Structure formats: C-alpha cells, structure tokens
Amino acid sequence: MSTATVDKPIITAAHIPTNAAATSAPVRSPNSTTPKTKTILLGFDLGTNKSCVLAGAAGTADITVSKVVPSVVGYVKDGIVDGIVAGNRTILFGDDALTNMLHVKLVAPLQQGVIQHPDAARDFLKHIRSLADPSGQAEIRAVVGMPANADEKARDDIRRCAYGIFDRILLIPEPFLAALGYRDDSRVGQSGYIDPVVNALFIDIGGGTSDLCLVQGYFPTREDQISIPFAGDAIDGLLSDELDRIYPNNGLSRIKVREIKEAHGYVGPSRKPLEVKVIMGGKARSLELGDVLAQSGNALIDKIYPALTTLIQRASSDSVVTLLQNIIVTGGGSQIRGIDTLLQKKLTDDGYETPKVRLAGQDYKRYVALGALKAARAARENQWQVLLG
Amino acid sequence: MSPEILSSPTVEYSPVGEVRRIIRRICLLRAVGRAPEAARLELNELASASVHLPGLGGESVEAIFSEEMSRVTDASLVAELMAPLLAQSLGPLLRTSNVGSTAPPIATRTPSAAPPANGSPPSIADFIDGMLAQERPA
Incomplete structure (x- = not known):
C-alpha cells in the first residue's frame, strides 16, 4: 500500500539569480498555491538503515528538530x-x-545508499517533512547527503522523490558533510586545531556504503572520494550466513543479527570465548560467536583499507603528513570495536608516518545531518536547486 | 534567457501573482522546447490555481499568457544577444559554465575547487560553488 506516486517529471533549476536572504518575504512551493509563511532549513542524512534530520528556521542558529529515524x-x-x-x-x-x-x-526505501523503492521513499520524505514542519505551511529547503560519487541517476531519483515535498534541495556527498558536521567551528583558526575541512580523511561507514573522502580545503573531486558498496548491511549478511551455517534453522531475523553485531561486533584477532545469548525457538541459547564476528568485521577492513591507502597516496606530499594525523572514522561502522586501532596499526605496519586514526565520537549519527544543516544555512540563494513540476 | 523568469522567491504572494508565475513557467517551458511539461503544468497547476481565484482583478488568463510570452521572448532575445558578448569578455571564466543547458546559466562568480589564495579556510558557500562547478558538464 502506498500513498505516493512518482510519475511527475521534474526539472531542476539551479542558480536562481537573486541575492535575497532565505528569511525574506513569503515564498511559495513551486507546486502549491498556498502561501508559505516561513522557511525551514533541513539537514538530512538519508541513510540506508537510519536517517537523521536536523531542522531550524532560516535566519536563526536554532535547531528545533533533531531526530534519528530508522529508514x-x-x-x-x-x-x-x-x-x-x-x-x-x-x-x-x-x-x-x-x-x-x-x-x-x-x-526499506534505500539499498546501498540509493533509492530502491521510490514510493516508500516519497512516503518517508513526507514523514521527515512532517517532523520538521507539522503545519505543512513552511517552505522547506533541504540539504541531503548522498553516498560519495553517487551517479546522476541516484541523484535524480532523490530529486524526483523530493518533488512536491521539499521546495529547494542541495545534494552533497555524505563524507564531506560529515567533515562539516564534525568541524568545531568555535576552534577554527586556533593554533593546534587541525580543521577537518582543511586537511582530513573521513571514513563514513553506513548501512549500505562505506565512503572515504579526502577533505583538503576545497570541494572533493571524484578522485578524492571512494564509495564501497560494503558496509553494515553486508556485515549483517555475512554474519547471518555464517550463523545459518553453524546453527541451521536458528530463526534469527536480520534485525536480530544486526542487534548482535551492534552489541558485540569487533575487528582484529578473534576474541574467544565470546558467548552471546539469543532466543531460538522460544528457548534461550548461548552461541559462541567470537570467530563469526571477527570474520565478518575483518571483511570490512579488507574492503576499506585498500581504499584508505589509495586516497592517502593521492594526497599531495605537502599535505600528507598532517593528513595522516587526521583520519576520522564516523557513521554506524565507527562503533565496531577496534576499528580505529586496527586501521592505525595497519598503516603503521605499512610504514606510514605516525598515522592517527580517531573515532568521530558519540554524535556519529548526527554529523552528516549537522554538516548538511550548516551547508543549508550557508548556501547562497543562487545555489539552491528548485524542484519544478 | 533571463533566469529571473524561473523564480521570484521574494515576491509577495497573491492569487493573481501565482497564476502569473505558473503562466510564466509554462511560457518558459514552451520556449525551451518542453511542450509536454508545459501542457502538464497548464492542465494541473494552472487549472487548479485559476479555479480558486475569485477573479483575476480584471486580467484574463489569455492576456497574462500574451504578456508573459512576450516577456519570455524578449528575455530570450536579450540572452541571445548577450551570450556571445559575455563569452568574449569573460573568456576562460565561462569554461566551467553550463553553456547550452536549459538550466539558467547564472553564476555571477566563478565557482572554484581551489582553496582561497590568502590561506584562510574557504566558506561553506565556496565549497558548494566548487561542488556545483564539478556537476556542470564540461
């Protein structure tokens, strides 16, 4: 059942030529005759498994909505x-x-970071809009995170789904938004503070994709970004397959498997014993998952480490030493135990100069959306793309 | 073609203004060869906006159509005349712009992917400019 249709073609018109501030006089939805009394800016991390929305009125620094919603x-x-x-x-x-x-x-509207079910995606976007603007009367301008190097079709799919829901939109790669969100604006310019937007390498491990991005004071080019279609969901898949092999007919749903990963997942040498209590067929059972969790977690390392070293090698020799001090892991994958220390150890073992890999921290779910909201607040009027019918 | 005809976000709302805005978009779509989209707009949005109007303040839809089509035509002519002059005077600055695109070629400043020369961190808007420059076809 769906309430949405996506048969309307769209035109995206970037660069509306006006210097008017976002807070200026009432503006209207391109497809509505209802006058819009205010403008709400949205920072939106549309994730494969979880989405995060931050919203606030244009012209203010307030964040009036901050929600993480399973996608x-x-x-x-x-x-x-x-x-x-x-x-x-x-x-x-x-x-x-x-x-x-x-x-x-x-x-699930998305798979591997891109829209898979447009009708569900439209319903989901309507819900996000309703969270930010329960009255439905505001003009909504949304900066939406996309996987690094998302192709034009993926971008068009987002625009098509957003038509009639958001009024203006900007699509920006997620790892770059993570850098913006992670940046401590109050410390920019202080001695000793390495601005992550000036020189950092972000590893954003989501549900559908792992995105790596060099952020070096300019907008990352395609060569500065690598997106790997292997992330949390793929780990869940490996874990599930392995559980099925060892414990046939275990009846564990994918959601339960994900919960096990989130509670016990790690990378590095196998940690045994690691007994996990689960309910199978109504009975409590204790499963030894040390090896299974190590194998599935290390599969992620096997995927992202070559991409990490590729991007490091692409950095200029002038910037690479500082860059190596500023490798930041974010997204849900950053919660896999040991991921920072293992990546740092591998870099050190491979001879890289005193690398430092850090976790973004507890706010990892919100950095992309926070960066998106910062971008929405900073975007010039002529940078927004208008969704026309 | 003047990009202003695509959107006037600061204009106060009025029913007549709304009808005029829709008609302007229809004319613009027709002018750039998107007749099916124009027809769809006319059937859906224009019909809907017109129905809710108590009256058009003395203006007929036909008159507005005529006026807006004239404006779009004038704008197209101006754009046609200005484009080669601008290309000549701005030269290399336009290499990254989207010549020939139906999207309005507006950028009043040249987006750059390079950091500013003074060493200060670029603004977020500058980053977005860099992104938009990359998105434009070569």
Missing part, C-alpha cells in the same frame, strides 16, 4: 482490526513501523 516504512496489512495500530494509521515510519512489524509490510 523504514511500514504499510499496515489488510485485515488488521481497529485499535491494533495506534490511531488506525495505514502507514507507519521508523521505530513505529518496527514496533508493529507483525502488522505491517516493512519496506
């Missing part, structure tokens, strides 16, 4: 009796959808 839409199945689903809603989103998974058909 999933639940369409309530036919025949569900009244009152089972709160409010008798027909579509649920995020945690609500997951909580009611027995009564809904779950659809």
